[in-house]
Amino acid sequence: MRKIRRAGKYFYRILSVVFWAGLVFTAGYGWYYAEHQIPEHFSVSEGEETSFSLDLPLYTTLLSESEEVILKGDSGIPQEEIRIRPDQEFSLYARKGGNFRLGLKLFGTIPFKEISVDVEDACYAVPCGMPVGIYLKSRGVMVIGTGKVTDENGSEAEPAYGILQSGDYIEAINGKPLSDKEALITNLNRMGESEALLRVRRAGKELELSVDTVKTEDGSRKLGAWVRDDTQGIGTMTYLKPDGSFGALGHGISDGDTGRVVEIENGALYETEILGIEKGSAGNPGVMAGVIYYGPGSRLGSVAQNTDCGIFGTAGQAFCDGVKQQAVEVGHRQDVKRGKAWIRSYVSGEACDYEIEIQRVDYSPTRENKSLVFQVTDERLLRLTGGIVQGMSGSPILQNGKLVGAVTHVFVQDSTRGYGIFVEDMLKK
Known part of the structure; x- marks a missing residue:
């Protein structure tokens, strides 16, 4: 027992x-x-009925907190509260512009999540896909790292060690604002004393730092810091709006040494010529090799922002006049579905739309520029590039006649697969 x-x-x-x-x-x-x-927010066009599928794990009740947002379930009858089965589509109709909220409840009783709904006018943009040369001027002189220097007596010193940090931006020296690294060098060599008072921007905060400079054998003074004031490269323009504003890349331009997105004062787009393509392979992402033309007649536009979601600015009139593609409606995040889509690219020398398969759609805000996972299925592009190569970042993604996203990254071990960003997130920047 x-x-x-x-x-x-x-x-x-x-x-x-x-x-x-x-x-x-x-x-x-x-x-x-x-x-x-499940997205924390989504946007819909005013006066249009939009269908959704939230891929919910359990039976869920969706509640509209405003009479301006009308929900429709299986019955087709507008309701302020509907019950949704897993993978079941429902519709939403917004009567007027504004910001509204939807509530989610598990089993109709347990509050689960709130979704913000922005109701706005329909947006149109030209999906471009052409390569552009990019030049960015940093806001301040960027510190890459510190290093040792030899003084006039032959001894080694590292004066900036522990004071300056990788990713700092030197804005002024001894009260004099700096425009570039040449100005920093000039002011250092004009100093009569060894101590340099630096105004430094670090993680958005202003700091006053003192560094004892080193006088070298040739009489010049040095901080013992590696610095840079600009960066350049080749990328792809994603879209051009009717007002001439553009978005490109789908991710920020980061410094190759610090790995951080460069904080910029300004920048410009220039004409570029693609000279060759190195195909991607497992463990070795391919690349588009080209040359950027920096002549005054080659400038295509100005860059105002460099963000995690891409670079943004205004295209010149000559560039706008030369764009032949038609504007299409910009799709919202809920418009993106798993399945067939296309990316537009000039890798062949002319605009072509290449077929891809969207394999995953992720609404997590922490995966801002990796919200989509796709695979290239078009044999033409696979023969030409092996899939996605460096320089194709920003190539627009189209689905069901709408501009919905942009290419951002390639899978290092599989060049046929890549990540993308919702174009809606680019536009909000």
Whole structure:
């Protein structure tokens, strides 16, 4: 009898462990879906009915908190509250512009998540896809790192070590603003004393730092810091709006040494010529090799922002006049579906749309420029480039006649696959 009681207790312990493990798994599973599969906000066009599928894990109730946002479920009857089955589509109609909220409840009772809905006018843009040369001027002189220098007596010193940090921006020296690294060098060599008072921007904060400079054998003074004031490269223009504003790349331009997005004062786009393409392979992303023409007649536009979602600015009139493609409607994030889509690129020398397969759509805000996963399926592009190569970042992604995204990264181990960003996120920047 005692053995039976022990076995019973053991059995209930196992049931308890299984119950709590299941509860933790369910909570974790629910959190994953809330974070990655259900957007925190989405935009819709005023006066248009839009269909959604939230890929929900369980039966869920969707509640509209405003009479201006009308929900429709299976019955087709507008309601302020509808019940949604997993993978079931529903519709939303917004009567007027503004910001509204939707509530999600598990089993109709447990508050799960709130979704913000922006109702706005339909947006149109030209999906471009052409390569451009990019030049960016940093805001301040960027510190890459510190190093040792030899003084006039032959001794080594590293004066900036522990004072300046990689990613700092030197804005002024001894009260004099700096425009570029040449100005920094000139002011250092004009100093009569060894101590340099630097105004430095670090992570958005202004700092006053003092560095004892080193006088070298040739009489010049040095900080013992590697610095840079500009960067350049080749990328792809994603879209051009009717007002001449553009977005490109889909990700920020980062410094090759610090890995951080360059904080810029200004920049420009220039004509570029692609001279060759190195095809991608496993472990070795390919690249478009080209030359940038910096002549005054080759300037295509100005760059005002360099962000995690791309670079943005205004195209010149000559560039706008030369664009022959037609503007299309810009799709919202909920318009992007798994399945067939196209990327537009000039890798062949002319504009072509190449077929891809969108394999995953991720709504997590932490994956801003990696919200889409796709695979190149078009044999023409595979023969030409092996898939996605460096320089194709920014190539527009089209689906169902709408501009929905842009290429951002390539899978290092599989050049046929890549990441993309919702074009909606680019436009909001």
